[in-house]
Amino acid sequence: MNNDLVIEARNKAGNYFKEGYNCAEAIFLTFREYLAPEMDPAMVKLLTGFGNGLGKAGCMCGALTGSIMSLNMVKGRTSNDEDRIEAYNHSHEFHDRFEERFGASCCRILNTHPFESREHLTTCLKITGNTAKILMEYQQEKGLLND
Numbered sequence: 001m002n003n004d005l006v007i008e009a010r011n012k013a014g015n016y017f018k019e020g021y022n023c024a025e026a027i028f029l030t031f032r033e034y035l036a037p038e039m040d041p042a043m044v045k046l047l048t049g050f051g052n053g054l055g056k057a058g059c060m061c062g063a064l065t066g067s068i069m070s071l072n073m074v075k076g077r078t079s080n081d082e083d084r085i086e087a088y089n090h091s092h093e094f095h096d097r098f099e100e101r102f103g104a105s106c107c108r109i110l111n112t113h114p115f116e117s118r119e120h121l122t123t124c125l126k127i128t129g130n131t132a133k134i135l136m137e138y139q140q141e142k143g144l145l146n147d
Contacts, residue, residue, distance in 0.1 A: 006136045009034070013132035014125055022051025023128045027066030030132055034145060035073040053107025056115060061107045063124075063131035064098050070135065074144050094138055101134055102127065 009030055016026035024047040032039050049055045050065040068091050075087040099105050110127060113120035139145050 001137065001140055005140070006133055009136035010129045010133040014129035017125050017128045022048065022062055023124055023131075024048075024050035024062035024066035024069070026128050027063050027132055027135065028069055031067075031070035031073065031135065031139075034136075034139075035070060039073070052115060058106065058108030060105055061098075061102075061110055061127065061131075063128045064095065064105055067094055067098070067131055067135045071139075071144070090142070090144075094135070097134060097138060098131065101130065 012033070013026045013030040016029050017023060021029060021044070025044050028047045029041065029044055032041065032043070047062075047066055047069060050060075050069075051062040053059045053061060054065075071090045071094060072087055075090050077084055077087065095105060102110055104110055111120055111123045113123060
């Protein structure tokens with residue numbers, strides 16, 4: 001396990017969040033650099049609506065949905081002829097790891113503070129950084145990083 005890479009990913013995601021990207025966008029931008037640097041960074045627009053639990057609905061945490069999008073950079077399929085079970089398995093396993101770490105996957109449970117309040121933003125920053133940390137650990141453990 002490369003702990004320097006784990007800390008680097010945590011810090012990158014946190015910095016993206018501090019720059020004004022939401023949790024899902026911050027995770028995506030961080031892992032795009034590691035997994036698919038050829039991917040246009042403008043693809044971040046695909047993740048905007050996932051922030052704050054699917055657009056302030058409070059459902060699945062955007063850091064988690066951004067993580068699944070990132071896993072799909074290496075395990076997603078490009079044709080309906082391809083098998084999807086490996087992507088499903090990674091998604092399920094990472095979801096369970098996320099819930100084990102944070103106690104829930106639902107944004108409204110993870111962060112009970114009023115939207116955009118100082119407390120809300122601080123909690124989201126911590127969740128985003130720590131999600132990047134466990135995602136990097138997961139990807140190293142599973143051999144998903146590009147060499």
